[in-house]
Amino acid sequence: MSDQSTVFTRLPETDDEREDPQRATREEVLDFWQERFGVPPETFEGYTFWERGAGKLWLYQGSPPSPVDIEGLGMTFLRTRQEHWKPTLEAVQRFGDYASKNVIHLDDNAARAFVAGEDRELDWDGDWGYLVVTHDLAGEVEPVGVGLYVYGELRSQVPKGRQREV
Numbered sequence: 001m002s003d004q005s006t007v008f009t010r011l012p013e014t015d016d017e018r019e020d021p022q023r024a025t026r027e028e029v030l031d032f033w034q035e036r037f038g039v040p041p042e043t044f045e046g047y048t049f050w051e052r053g054a055g056k057l058w059l060y061q062g063s064p065p066s067p068v069d070i071e072g073l074g075m076t077f078l079r080t081r082q083e084h085w086k087p088t089l090e091a092v093q094r095f096g097d098y099a100s101k102n103v104i105h106l107d108d109n110a111a112r113a114f115v116a117g118e119d120r121e122l123d124w125d126g127d128w129g130y131l132v133v134t135h136d137l138a139g140e141v142e143p144v145g146v147g148l149y150v151y152g153e154l155r156s157q158v159p160k161g162r163q164r165e166v
Helices: 026-037 089-098 108-115
Strands: 007-010 047-051 056-061 075-079 103-105 129-137 140-150 153-156
Touching: 026 089, 026 129, 075 089, 089 129, 089 140, 103 140, 108 129, 108 140, 108 153
Parallel strands: 103 129
Antiparallel strands: 007 047, 047 056, 056 075, 129 140, 140 153
16 A cells, blocks of 8 residues: 555545545635635536645546545645645636636735745735736736735745746
8 A cells, every 4th residue: 555645635525425524625726716716616517636645635637546646646636724725826827817806916016026936015905825826928917826825915926836937
C-alpha cells in the first residue's frame, strides 16, 4: 500500500458520501468557487476533483480510476483543510476569467510588483481574503494570479519559483 501523501483519491460528491468529515466534497468546492468568486458550477462540468495528502486538491478533465498512485494528475487547484481555502495560481489563471466577484484589476506598475512577489498598499472596497488578480495583456483582461487582501494591502501569492521581474 502506498503512502497516503502520494495517492490521489476522488472527492466525494456530497456530504452523504463523505467518510472523513475534514475532507472537502465536490459540492463544497463548487459552492466555494461560486460564493467567493462568482464562478458558475457548470464551469467545472467534465472535470473531477482529487485529493492527495491533506487538503491538496487537484483538478482533472475526465475520470481515471480511484484511487490513483501517481505523481501528478491534472493541475493543482485548491488548498483546503485550513481556515480559509486558497485557490492555486494555476486554477486562477485557468478559471479566473469566469470570476464575477472578488476580482481586482491592477495597472501596469502594480501588476509588475505583483508578479515579482511584492506586496502593495492598495485601496479595495471589496471583501478581504483571496482575490483573483487581473491585468490587461495583449488588449484583453487576463487573470494573472491569486492575491491576499488584508489590512489595506494586496499580498502577492505568486510562488517564489514563478515570480518574475517584468
